[in-house]
Amino acid sequence: MKIITTVKELKEYVKNIDKSIGFVPTMGALHQGHTKLIKQAREENEIVVVSIFLNPTQFLKGEDLDKYPKKDEADKKICQLSGVDVMFFPSVDEIYTDDEVSILAPCVRGFVLEGFSRPGHFNGVLTVVMKLLNIVNPTRAYFGKKDAQQLYLIKLMARQFFMSVQIVAVDTQRESDGLALSSRNVYLSKEERQEALKIPQSLHLCAKLVSKNIRDRDEIVQKMKEILNPLELSYVEILNRNFEVIKEVELGNSVVLVEAKVGSTRLLDNIWL
């Protein structure tokens, strides 16, 4: 496995290979959610590139940038064992300078839900993703469905900017009890870890209600909130796959999203119906 730290060297490497490239951009602290992405990239491409870059511009002031888990050595081992060809490990100065041109998330779909709780967050996400995609120039790039709005906006950006990369969505990896894997789960105390299960349970209830032919958005959200009580909720919402509000669940075209705070940890989850 090659470890590359400069943009110049990575661009050089990419220029000289004529093979399909699967790219998995991460912020490090890799878990089985990431290895699932890497595994799929490994299956579908000749070369796999994983980036580890804790992107400062997607954190708001006062968020957990400074305490975000760092596990560089473990990450390297995981990548090596997962058959990664190249790890890209740039410093912040390698990616950003001063007074930058940046990407602005769309006014409507970029500033609702997660974009409403964290204004500016998606600008930072889209900016770094565009930069990384331009550096790596992959055939396919892999993103988890857990960050559903992020995935949606990245797909939108790739389409609206006529980028040639294919954005691949990968199912959320869960613990055996249903909790979605997240690098932020390490923040949870034992009790909070238990409380956090209300999130997948609420989504499970939603799926059950829909299977019983209940389709009304308000009714479903109401019942989900009863399960989620007393967690502090940023949102519980049902959208179509174009991220527009709907009144009734449409099978095959809906996403149900929850963001809740457990202790001081913000957790996201969703199901695609």
Add this chain to the structure above:
Amino acid sequence: MKIITTVKELKEYVKNIDKSIGFVPTMGALHQGHTKLIKQAREENEIVVVSIFLNPTQFLKGEDLDKYPKKDEADKKICQLSGVDVMFFPSVDEIYTDDEVSILAPCVRGFVLEGFSRPGHFNGVLTVVMKLLNIVNPTRAYFGKKDAQQLYLIKLMARQFFMSVQIVAVDTQRESDGLALSSRNVYLSKEERQEALKIPQSLHLCAKLVSKNIRDRDEIVQKMKEILNPLELSYVEILNRNFEVIKEVELGNSVVLVEAKVGSTRLLDNIWL
């Protein structure tokens, strides 16, 4: 010469050729400033692509989008006679949808001078340029020095987003009396056309003062304004080539910029010292 109107067809065309591509993006109403860009692209590349797209997002409300000169048939002839291989002629719907991801010009260098007179203008310019560069995927793209700040910001975007295109700056084409060529010159009445000469005259004076070893920014700007009087000035400024304010002209690293209104027509010009 091929005329292509859809993104899909152009991407297909580009994918299937393995030659250097020179790209000249324009808003149409071609004049000898454009043909100078095309000529240089022709000399330096195997394939030349010219786009004609009157980009709505770079016009502010109340600006001249609706009355901007359109000369589609003449443009086609000019391209044909200039040895262009492909004219790209997309509709607005081909380039833009609703609720778009967009490019935000840098907070400092994107919102001074022209960006101050026309807030949002450069966001629209950078957005369409990024889109067009992603569609055409050229080896080199050609821009005129007349729009110095635009050229600077496009270079900055290409660098900060690690784009592989080479941005080529081409000298301003002038009439025999010194007026910089611009599609907007057709708006000028005979008297205004005469008044407009004060702009190149002020730049000529600036060059003369510098050649006499006068370097002080304030002194030079003051003398330029005397010549420009009574035109309505948006700015007369001297910057270094990194678009930062300087107190003294540094030879080889300065740009002197003027924006003035002649009648209701906004005209730009500059010299690089």
